[in-house]
Structure formats: C-alpha cells, structure tokens
Amino acid sequence: MTREEHGVENIAYYNGKIASIEEMMIPMNERSSYFGDGVYDAMFTVERVPLQLDDHLRRFYRSAQRIDIQVPMPFEELRAMVLDFCRRVDSPDQMVYVQATRGVGMRGHAYRFAGGKPSLWVFVKPDMLDPMDRDYACITLEDTRYLYCDIKTINLLPSVLYTQRAEEAGCDEAILHRGERVTECAHSNVHILKGGALQTAPCDNLILPGITRAHRIAQCREMGIEVIEEPFTVAQMMAADEVFFTSASALCCRIATIDGKPVGGKAPELLRRIQDAAWAEAMQEVRAINGHKDA
Ligand code: PLP
Numbered sequence: 001m002t003r004e005e006h007g008v009e010n011i012a013y014y015n016g017k018i019a020s021i022e023e024m025m026i027p028m029n030e031r032s033s034y035f036g037d038g039v040y041d042a043m044f045t046v047e048r049v050p051l052q053l054d055d056h057l058r059r060f061y062r063s064a065q066r067i068d069i070q071v072p073m074p075f076e077e078l079r080a081m082v083l084d085f086c087r088r089v090d091s092p093d094q095m096v097y098v099q100a101t102r103g104v105g106m107r108g109h110a111y112r113f114a115g116g117k118p119s120l121w122v123f124v125k126p127d128m129l130d131p132m133d134r135d136y137a138c139i140t141l142e143d144t145r146y147l148y149c150d151i152k153t154i155n156l157l158p159s160v161l162y163t164q165r166a167e168e169a170g171c172d173e174a175i176l177h178r179g180e181r182v183t184e185c186a187h188s189n190v191h192i193l194k195g196g197a198l199q200t201a202p203c204d205n206l207i208l209p210g211i212t213r214a215h216r217i218a219q220c221r222e223m224g225i226e227v228i229e230e231p232f233t234v235a236q237m238m239a240a241d242e243v244f245f246t247s248a249s250a251l252c253c254r255i256a257t258i259d260g261k262p263v264g265g266k267a268p269e270l271l272r273r274i275q276d277a278a279w280a281e282a283m284q285e286v287r288a289i290n291g292h293k294d295a
Pocket of ligand 1: 042184185186187188189207208209210211212213246247248249
C-alpha cells in the first residue's frame with residue numbers, strides 16, 4: 001500500500017453518506033437518540049487490520065437479528081467498506097465501529113413509528129489496543145443491568161456509569177457481580193486462573209459472548225490448558241492465581257488490584273503464555289491480510 005492511500009484522520013458512514021466523524025449530521029428523529037434502539041460492534045486494528053473482523057461482523061448481524069433489525073447492507077459489502085476505511089485512515093492503530101439502528105421516525109415506543117428503514121453507521125478513528133505489559137486496577141460494582149446482556153445493544157447507560165465510577169476511583173475497569181456471582185466488566189469479560197485452569201462465566205443472558213473471550217478459550221484448549229465455563233464468586237476471584245480481562249481492545253490484560261487489594265500474581269508464567277498466544281494470533285491475522293509486510 002502506498003502512503004497516498006491514507007490521508008484522513010478519521011472517516012464515517014451514515015446511510016450512504018461519507019464524511020469525517022465531526023462533520024457527519026444525524027437526523028433528530030433517529031430512534032437511537034430517543035430509545036437506544038440499535039446494536040453495535042467494535043474492533044481494533046493492528047497495522048490497519050481489524051482483528052477478528054469476521055467474528056465481530058457475524059455477531060453484529062446476529063445482534064441486529066435478535067432485536068428484529070435488518071442490517072441494510074450485505075455482509076461482504078460491509079466487510080469491504082470497513083477494510084477500505086481502515087486503509088484510508090492515517091493512523092495504523094484504529095478503532096472500527098459499526099452500528100445498526102431502527103432508523104428515523106416520529107418518536108413512539110413501538111417500532112412501527114420507525115418508517116421501516118434501518119440506519120447503518122460506521123466509523124474508523126485512531127485508537128490503540130490496551131498494552132499487555134502493564135498491570136490493571138479494577139473496582140467491583142453490583143451488576144444492575146437488565147437481562148439482555150448477551151445482545152450488544154447501544155443501551156449503555158449502566159456501562160457508562162460503571163466506567164465513570166471506575167475512573168473516579170483511579171481504576172481501569174469495573175468488575176460486575178450479581179450478589180456473589182461475578183458476571184463481567186463494564187466493557188470487557190473477566191476470567192480467573194486457578195490450579196492451572198482457566199475459569200470464566202458461561203455464555204448466558206448475563207454476559208456478552210466476547211469475541212476475545214472465545215479466542216482465548218480456544219487457544220487455551222489448543223495449548224492443553226483446562227477451561228471451565230462456570231460462574232465464579234467474588235471471593236473466588238479475590239483468591240485466584242491470576243485475574244484478567246479481555247475485549248477487542250484488551251487481548252489479555254492482567255488485573256493486579258481489585259478494590260485496592262492486590263490479587264493474582266501466583267501464576268505469571270501461565271498468564272504470560274496466554275498473552276503471548278494472543279499476540280501471536282493477532283500477528284498471524286495481520287500477516288494474512290498485509291502478507292507482504294514484516295508485521
Ligand atoms: N462485555 C461487555 C459488556 C462489553 O461491552 C464487551 C466489549 O465491548 C465485552 C464484554 C468484550 O467483548 P469483545 O471481546 O467481543 O470485544
């Protein structure tokens with residue numbers, strides 16, 4: 001790829017229009033602004049390659065289907081548009097965001113008011129993966145979200161409040177629990193290592209089935225590390241050998257303190273193996289797309 005193919009700081013798409021994120025105008029009657037009536041997905045790039053692009057797009061179409069929205073662009077066309085946008089943005093480290101909403105219509109709860117035409121939103125902007133070579137601090141908070149946590153909807157008010165609380169506490173992420181049972185974090189999945197095994201909450205309606213979670217699980221199984229998909233408690237987490245979180249931006253990030261108390265640190269080699277495997281997989285993806293480059 002030549003330098004000339006880049007040239008924009010960020011790029012956005014909304015229902016056929018392409019502009020910078022700052023220039024894009026959205027109609028007031030977008031149901032997303034009144035009701036959060038839509039779904040999204042997000043991924044991060046290395047060397048302009050969106051990691052696990054197909055998995056994220058497949059989940060995006062599934063989420064839309066779950067709330068009865070038809071994404072108004074076929075999968076292959078959206079995939080091609082995303083890759084084109086990634087090539088056009090200056091920074092090789094980017095966040096890719098896709099969103100489908102019920103569309104535009106006079107405000108009314110039932111979606112017959114939507115006019116029948118869903119909206120498609122896409123943007124690519126500079127952003128970075130969370131580094132794996134530092135420790136992270138978390139707080140715990142009661143999970144008061146509703147019971148659609150397995151659908152990646154844009155109803156993110158609880159996550160916004162949890163993340164703000166974490167930031168105000170000088171922390172990176174909020175770990176959520178319903179009673180004693182740990183569910184997930186405000187915007188990532190949380191896992192523990194204990195006795196050489198990886199334990200993580202099962203995929204039900206209390207957590208988002210993270211793409212990164214699925215990849216870490218598959219890799220652990222390949223490496224012969226036992227995987228237990230069963231709920232764990234706050235007390236089990238505090239006593240675990242290691243605690244880490246995963247998301248599209250955090251391939252495998254070690255948590256060193258929770259509510260100000262040190263946690264983990266008892267299986268650093270095992271955690272390092274999982275981190276190394278995560279990075280190797282990312283590099284493999286980069287090479288598969290940018291083959292000519294020494295990624
Ligand atoms: N859980 C929640 C609530 C999230 O918002 C996210 C990501 O945004 C995740 C988990 C991690 O999912 P993924 O690995 O697909 O990014």
